[in-house]
Each structure stands twice: as structure tokens, then as C-alpha cells.
Amino acid sequence: MEAFLGGLAVMADPYVLMMVVLGTVLGIFVGALPGISGSTTIALMLPMTIAMGPIPAICFLGAIYCAANFGGSITAILVNAPGDPSASATALEGYKMAEKGQAGLALGMSAVSSAIGGIVSVVVLIFAAPMLARAAYNFGPPEYFALALFGLSMCAAIGGDSAVKNLIAAALGLLIATVGMDLTTGVERFAFGVMELSDGIGFVPVLIGLFAVGEMLDQAARRYGRAQIVFADAARVPGWPEMKKCMRSIWIGSGIGTFIGALPALGATTAALIGYNETRRWSKHKEEFGKGSIEGVAGPEAANNAAVGGSMVPTLALGIPGSATTAIILAGLIVQGIRPGPHLFTEQPTLLYAVFASMLAANVFYLVMGLYMARLFARISLIPPAFLWPTVFVLSVIGAYGPNQSMGDVYVMLVAGLVGFLFRRAGFSPAPLIMGLVLGAMVEETLKQSLIIFGDDVTGFLGRPIALVLFAVTAAGLLWPVVSRLMRRGARAASA
Amino acid sequence: MVTHAGVGGGTDITARMMMVAAPGEFGQEFTVVNRTAGSGAQALQYLASRPADGHTIILMTQTHLLTMLRNRSLPQLSDLIPLARATEDPQMVLVRRDSPLRTPDEFLSAGRARSLRFGGTHVGGVDHVAIFAFGRAAGLQQPTLVPFRGGGDIVINLVGGNIDAGLLNPAEAESQLRAGEVRPIMVLSERRMAGFPNVPTGKELGINTVASTVRGFAVLRGTPDDRVARLEQGLVRAMSGPIYRGYLDNTGQSPDSVTGREAWGRQLTGFYEEGREALTALGLLR
Structure with a gap:
């Protein structure tokens, strides 16, 4: 409780508060811009947060993440071009509503349901956090090894649709993670005598390259159609009848979003799509779906914003990111010298609660801004790409150079950008690569540490119950598809 | 500069x-x-x-x-x-609260009987050298280095019981020292430290090494x-x-x-x- 109040007190710091407001505005802005997603922006902003100190930095990034999910719905509704991938479900009903002349109402409902979803999930997070805190000191290298292995077992499912491509990307990430000096031998690996590589390949340049520069190259290689904006007045606050109609969808969306967000490897986009399906399934007005149902806006919007809070749980408590965006936030924490894990809850409770408080604040801020300025934000989708992307490129170079004042990082960023472009072209997702990069160093280091602690005796793992449980969960996750197929075949054989 | x-x-x-x-x-x-x-x-x-x-x-x-x-x-x-x-x-030798090695004597005799696991930064790094020098000056069996990313990780693993001892700056273990979760065995400085007047120096115990x-x-x-x-x-x-x-x-x-x-x-x-x-x-x- 003390820590919670401490976290709230942090929000009274005008500097932190300003960062949250700034993050919210920026988040809505880029969320509304088709092409630039929340994750691209967070990658781009990462270097600038390094000088801020951990609390303002994470509050800033968290606010962008929250607001970008809402911002995406603005262009989804007005332009039928989801500004953020997570808003793709919102476009289904939202644009139909806009065509019917209900754009203002759709925007209002999106803002209200997003805020409710976001707040519900943060509240759940606040209550769930202390339970995880108790495990803190029981997590040593063997437990982290088991955890990292569990995280890696998810790599096939995170990001793109093709499991094989995801695994290839993850393997590449693991390989990149081995560059630099090895902790347990003091030997430089794959540095080829290049001094810049001896400390390993930094997260920041890789992230900026993969997300911002990769996206820029991809956009440059595309033909652009001009966006058509549906006319709308300012957003209209939904009245009581509409709220009553949508309450059920909002709760369904919030619940599903929080749960799915909390699962490693599933993020806001999945949450919104499942939220849409479930909203329709439980709706009393199924006939309205596909023709501009207001419930079809409320459900997915509540879900994708609830997923934001949910996905912070594995990211902060276990150090396993649930999505590309949280992978970047995780990297940002590590750059700040904070290693996420159960320890965070005992070591730095103020930081955690400050994060929660800032997310709550961001949800309130974008609600207000969304209701009054949605029309303004929608106009930014008219910014010509010819101005937008060169700006992104300049920021990318500055961002990669800044933290270490090293040209080496700029080259790494440019190479990563090329990789990101080729990835997009070949249908790979950058998310598993980042998982591999973040978890790769962890899985290797903790295994070696564990073996040193056990005196090179692998059976030492048998004496660690938490690690064993995590191994079992990993094995079950990997074997389940095989087992269920065998069981089905067995059942068919029995009936035949 | x-x-x-x-x-x-x-x-x-x-x-x-x-x-x-x-x-x-x-x-x-x-x-x-x-x-x-x-x-x-x-x-x-x-x-x-x-x-x-x-x-x-x-x-x-x-x-x-x-x-x-x-x-x-x-x-x-x-x-x-x-x-x-x-x-x-200056650095001090720390053990966790419930460690069986309560006194400098117990610590040193345990270290002579078996190789103690010390937490430190990477192999071949400053901590490794200091731990090696300490072990030799105190006549211990060569300690095993468990390498970690930094002082924070070392403290956590010390409290968690994954390592026997840590060679740390007081500031790195400040909150655990205050909570009594870790105990200083000795400081490796020329003189006793103002914040820890009851903790002997290594030199007082006949260990001719300092680490800082x-x-x-x-x-x-x-x-x-x-x-x-x-x-x-x-x-x-x-x-x-x-x-x-x-x-x-x-x-x-x-x-x-x-x-x-x-x-x-x-x-x-x-x-x-x-x-x-x-x-x-x-x-x-x-």
C-alpha cells in the first residue's frame, strides 16, 4: 500500500506528469498514422528516454503504448485504415458506422470503451503484482533459465502467422545475442576484432533499425493511394442508452483483453480480434454486426486496451514480453539497468506502481483528448509520406548514435533496417527476432551460472521445484499438439 | 576528458x-x-x-x-x-543472514575445506581478480566465481542462497544490509569503515589484501x-x-x-x- 501511494506520489512530479501527457499525445498521433505503429514509435523514442531516468522513461513509453492503441481506432473509423494493427477489428464496424454518419458516436464509444478496458486491466495488474512479488528471492539462475526456455518455446507463436518463419527469426535473434564478450569465460565471440562488437550488439540500434527503418524502406517500396476521410464532427460522448447497450461488450472485451494480454506471446491485436468475435457471440443484436454495430466497436476497443495492461504482467514480472511493443519496453528497462523479474516487485515497488499510475493517467488523458480532438488527430493521416518517412529516418540515425555516441551503433541500426525490410518482404515478423535477442543472452548465461552453482552437475535442476514446474509447462506446451494428434488418431482407430 | x-x-x-x-x-x-x-x-x-x-x-x-x-x-x-x-x-565480504558461516573464523575455515562460491562480474574481470587475490592471501582453496551481470544480481543471489559469499561495495547491498538480509564478515580496506565500526578489516584478521x-x-x-x-x-x-x-x-x-x-x-x-x-x-x- 505504501508503495502504491509512493507510485501515486511520483505522478505528482510535474516532470513525470508532463512525460505522460507527452506520451499520450504522441501515442494518439502515431496510433492514428497508418504505417507508424506504437512499436515503431517506442523503438524510435527509446534512445531519448535513456537520459530521463527509469521512472519518467517507462511512464513515457507506457503512455505511448496505451494511447497508440486508442489512436489506431481514430483512423480505423474515419479512414478505414487502422492506424495501429490492433485496431483492425475496430475498422470492421467502426467504418460502417462512419458511413452511416455516426462517426462521432463511434469515436466517442471507442474512447470510452478503450479507457474502461485500459483501467480495468491496470487495476487487475495492481492486485496481481504483489502475489508475484512473494516469489522474488526464490528466483535464481536455474529458475530464470527455466523461464527463458519457456519464453523461447513461445517463439513459434509470436509475431507472424508462419511458425517456421517465426522460428527462423528467433534463431537469428539467438545468434545475434551471442556476439560480444561471454560472461562465464571472459572471451570475445564473433567480434572479429571490431571493438564496437566486443560489448555485444545493443538492443536500441537493432530495434530502431528493425521497426523504423525497416518500415520506411517497406513503405518507400509501395505505391500510395490517397486516404479519404469521412466527414465527422467532434466525437460525441455516448449517451446512457448506448452505454447500456454496450456495457456487456465492454466487460467481455476488458476480461478477454486482460487475460490474453497476460499470456506471453499474445498481444493486443489478437485480443481485439477475439474480443470482436466474443462480443458478437454474446450480443443481443447480432443482426447489426457487419452493418455498423456500436457494440462491435466497444468490444474490440476495450479488449485491445485491456491487453496493454495485461501484457505488462509477464513483461515486468517475468521478463518475458508478450508482444513486439512490450519486447521493446523490456529492452528499454534493461538499457536503464533494470532487470525485470519477480525481484522488481521487492526491489523497486515504487517504479512499478509509478508505471501503473502512469498507465491509469494515460487512459484518462486520451479519453479526454479523444473526445475533444479526434477530428484533429484524424487529419494527420493526410501528411504525405514523402515528408513523414525522411523525418523518421533522421530520428533513427540520431537515436542510434545518441546513447553511446558511436557510429558503430548507426551501422548496426542500418543493417538491422535492411534486415527488417527483407523480413517484411519475405513475410517474417521482427518480433520473434527480438524475443531471441532478449532471451538468448539470458538463456545462455543462466544455464552456465546454474551449472557453476551446481558444480557442473545437471541433476542439480531436480532440486529446484520452481524450475521443474516451468520445465514441465514448457514440455507440455511443446508436446500437446503431438499428443492431441495421436489421441485423435487413436480415437479414430478405435471407432473404426 | x-x-x-x-x-x-x-x-x-x-x-x-x-x-x-x-x-x-x-x-x-x-x-x-x-x-x-x-x-x-x-x-x-x-x-x-x-x-x-x-x-x-x-x-x-x-x-x-x-x-x-x-x-x-x-x-x-x-x-x-x-x-x-x-x-x-572499499569492498566487503558478505554472506546471507542464515548462512552457517557466521564469523570470520567459520568463514575462513570453511573456505579452506572447500571451494566457496563467490558472486562477481565476468570471468577475468576486476571482481574475479580481487576474489582470487583475497582467496590466496587468506590461504583459501581457490574460490569458484559465479559470474553475474552486476552488483544487483549478486546481492539477490546471495540472499537467495545460490552463492556462498559476495565481494561487494556497501552501496550495492545497501537495502539488504539495512534489512539484515545479508551480513558483513569483513571489510577489505586499510581501516574499519565508519558505517560498520564492528566489522573487522581483513588486515586485522591477518589477510594481507585490500579490495576496492x-x-x-x-x-x-x-x-x-x-x-x-x-x-x-x-x-x-x-x-x-x-x-x-x-x-x-x-x-x-x-x-x-x-x-x-x-x-x-x-x-x-x-x-x-x-x-x-x-x-x-x-x-x-x-
Whole structure:
């Protein structure tokens, strides 16, 4: 409780508060811009947060993440071009509503349901956090090894649709993670005598390259159609009848979003799509779906914003990111010298609660801004790409150079950008690569540490119950598809 | 002023704290150049690339000495002239609260019977050398190093019971020390520490070694003598002001941190030799 109040007190710091407001505005802005997603922006902003100190930095990034999910719905509704991938479900009903002349109402409902979803999930997070805190000191290298292995077992499912491509990307990430000096031998690996590589390949340049520069190259290689904006007045606050109609969808969306967000490897986009399906399934007005149902806006919007809070749980408590965006936030924490894990809850409770408080604040801020300025934000989708992307490129170079004042990082960023472009072209997702990069160093280091602690005796793992449980969960996750197929075949054989 | 730390890193902050008063002493502005790669190698290379005129100063740590030892193409200690020490942070041997090794005697006899697991930074790093030197001076079986990413991880694993002991700066384990989750067995400084008057020094127990993390300034050999003397005086004076004193206090560094070139040079030579012996014995030096 003390820590919670401490976290709230942090929000009274005008500097932190300003960062949250700034993050919210920026988040809505880029969320509304088709092409630039929340994750691209967070990658781009990462270097600038390094000088801020951990609390303002994470509050800033968290606010962008929250607001970008809402911002995406603005262009989804007005332009039928989801500004953020997570808003793709919102476009289904939202644009139909806009065509019917209900754009203002759709925007209002999106803002209200997003805020409710976001707040519900943060509240759940606040209550769930202390339970995880108790495990803190029981997590040593063997437990982290088991955890990292569990995280890696998810790599096939995170990001793109093709499991094989995801695994290839993850393997590449693991390989990149081995560059630099090895902790347990003091030997430089794959540095080829290049001094810049001896400390390993930094997260920041890789992230900026993969997300911002990769996206820029991809956009440059595309033909652009001009966006058509549906006319709308300012957003209209939904009245009581509409709220009553949508309450059920909002709760369904919030619940599903929080749960799915909390699962490693599933993020806001999945949450919104499942939220849409479930909203329709439980709706009393199924006939309205596909023709501009207001419930079809409320459900997915509540879900994708609830997923934001949910996905912070594995990211902060276990150090396993649930999505590309949280992978970047995780990297940002590590750059700040904070290693996420159960320890965070005992070591730095103020930081955690400050994060929660800032997310709550961001949800309130974008609600207000969304209701009054949605029309303004929608106009930014008219910014010509010819101005937008060169700006992104300049920021990318500055961002990669800044933290270490090293040209080496700029080259790494440019190479990563090329990789990101080729990835997009070949249908790979950058998310598993980042998982591999973040978890790769962890899985290797903790295994070696564990073996040193056990005196090179692998059976030492048998004496660690938490690690064993995590191994079992990993094995079950990997074997389940095989087992269920065998069981089905067995059942068919029995009936035949 | 070149440092191997990134902007905002511990050594970078030391440089910037010194620079608050330095322009007044020298009548000249200072700028920090961060050359972060290669554990000090890039910073040393940068220093070597500049003329030996006293206008380029390196803020160095023990890490640089070990980096030199492992890479002979870099400027060596004999190529440098030490100027002044900026910080000194003594290290202490810590065990967890419920450790069976309660007293220095129990600790030492356990260490003679088996190889104790010490937490430290990477293999061949400053901690490894210090732990090796401590083990040898105390007549222990060669301790096993469990390498971690930093002091925070070492403390957590110490409390969690994954390692037997940690060699840490008091500031790194501050909250656990206050909560009584870890216990100091001995401090490896010349004198007892003000914050821990009941904890004996290693020397009192007959262990002839000290361990501390230090930072200090140096220039290239060949810098004219009068400039070296001017720099030493100016730096020491710049670090005697209230702002720098307050910084030492706030970060838990020893109040005797600041000292001139003679003591600092002796310390560097001592670490250099200790490092060479340790790395050779550990088979890390070709």
C-alpha cells in the first residue's frame, strides 16, 4: 500500500506528469498514422528516454503504448485504415458506422470503451503484482533459465502467422545475442576484432533499425493511394442508452483483453480480434454486426486496451514480453539497468506502481483528448509520406548514435533496417527476432551460472521445484499438439 | 576528458561532478568524450590518438588495467602518468543472514575445506581478480566465481542462497544490509569503515589484501612535467569543493577518495601486478 501511494506520489512530479501527457499525445498521433505503429514509435523514442531516468522513461513509453492503441481506432473509423494493427477489428464496424454518419458516436464509444478496458486491466495488474512479488528471492539462475526456455518455446507463436518463419527469426535473434564478450569465460565471440562488437550488439540500434527503418524502406517500396476521410464532427460522448447497450461488450472485451494480454506471446491485436468475435457471440443484436454495430466497436476497443495492461504482467514480472511493443519496453528497462523479474516487485515497488499510475493517467488523458480532438488527430493521416518517412529516418540515425555516441551503433541500426525490410518482404515478423535477442543472452548465461552453482552437475535442476514446474509447462506446451494428434488418431482407430 | 562509461554511467557522473568546479581552477572548459567499447580499450585508444599535451585526460578504473593486460597493443600502464584518484569504494565480504558461516573464523575455515562460491562480474574481470587475490592471501582453496551481470544480481543471489559469499561495495547491498538480509564478515580496506565500526578489516584478521573499486585520472607519458603538476593540483582542488564532497557522500564512496598522483600511482601499480598474477594463474593471460 505504501508503495502504491509512493507510485501515486511520483505522478505528482510535474516532470513525470508532463512525460505522460507527452506520451499520450504522441501515442494518439502515431496510433492514428497508418504505417507508424506504437512499436515503431517506442523503438524510435527509446534512445531519448535513456537520459530521463527509469521512472519518467517507462511512464513515457507506457503512455505511448496505451494511447497508440486508442489512436489506431481514430483512423480505423474515419479512414478505414487502422492506424495501429490492433485496431483492425475496430475498422470492421467502426467504418460502417462512419458511413452511416455516426462517426462521432463511434469515436466517442471507442474512447470510452478503450479507457474502461485500459483501467480495468491496470487495476487487475495492481492486485496481481504483489502475489508475484512473494516469489522474488526464490528466483535464481536455474529458475530464470527455466523461464527463458519457456519464453523461447513461445517463439513459434509470436509475431507472424508462419511458425517456421517465426522460428527462423528467433534463431537469428539467438545468434545475434551471442556476439560480444561471454560472461562465464571472459572471451570475445564473433567480434572479429571490431571493438564496437566486443560489448555485444545493443538492443536500441537493432530495434530502431528493425521497426523504423525497416518500415520506411517497406513503405518507400509501395505505391500510395490517397486516404479519404469521412466527414465527422467532434466525437460525441455516448449517451446512457448506448452505454447500456454496450456495457456487456465492454466487460467481455476488458476480461478477454486482460487475460490474453497476460499470456506471453499474445498481444493486443489478437485480443481485439477475439474480443470482436466474443462480443458478437454474446450480443443481443447480432443482426447489426457487419452493418455498423456500436457494440462491435466497444468490444474490440476495450479488449485491445485491456491487453496493454495485461501484457505488462509477464513483461515486468517475468521478463518475458508478450508482444513486439512490450519486447521493446523490456529492452528499454534493461538499457536503464533494470532487470525485470519477480525481484522488481521487492526491489523497486515504487517504479512499478509509478508505471501503473502512469498507465491509469494515460487512459484518462486520451479519453479526454479523444473526445475533444479526434477530428484533429484524424487529419494527420493526410501528411504525405514523402515528408513523414525522411523525418523518421533522421530520428533513427540520431537515436542510434545518441546513447553511446558511436557510429558503430548507426551501422548496426542500418543493417538491422535492411534486415527488417527483407523480413517484411519475405513475410517474417521482427518480433520473434527480438524475443531471441532478449532471451538468448539470458538463456545462455543462466544455464552456465546454474551449472557453476551446481558444480557442473545437471541433476542439480531436480532440486529446484520452481524450475521443474516451468520445465514441465514448457514440455507440455511443446508436446500437446503431438499428443492431441495421436489421441485423435487413436480415437479414430478405435471407432473404426 | 575521455571515459569508457556511457552518458549517465557511474564513471561518467564522476567526471561530470569533478567538472563542476574544474573550469574555475583551470580557466578552461572541459568536455566529456564517451568511448564505451571494449571495456576501456576504445577510451585508451582515443587517448593514444591525441597529442601528449595534457589536454586529453582519461578517467580510468581497474578495468582499464585488465584490458591492457589482455591487449598488449593498447597503451600500457607504463605509457600513462597517473594524476589523481577521484573515488575509492572499499569492498566487503558478505554472506546471507542464515548462512552457517557466521564469523570470520567459520568463514575462513570453511573456505579452506572447500571451494566457496563467490558472486562477481565476468570471468577475468576486476571482481574475479580481487576474489582470487583475497582467496590466496587468506590461504583459501581457490574460490569458484559465479559470474553475474552486476552488483544487483549478486546481492539477490546471495540472499537467495545460490552463492556462498559476495565481494561487494556497501552501496550495492545497501537495502539488504539495512534489512539484515545479508551480513558483513569483513571489510577489505586499510581501516574499519565508519558505517560498520564492528566489522573487522581483513588486515586485522591477518589477510594481507585490500579490495576496492577506484576511479582516477591519468594522461599520456610525454606530457610536460609542469603541466602534469598543474593538472594534479587543479584536479585535487576541484574535487575538494562541497559539491564533489556531497557527491562522494551520497554515493557511499570513501571520504578519503581524493588523493594525489603518488598514492594513486602506487595503487594502480599494485592492481596492475595483482591483475597480472591473477590472470596468469587463472590461465586467462597468454
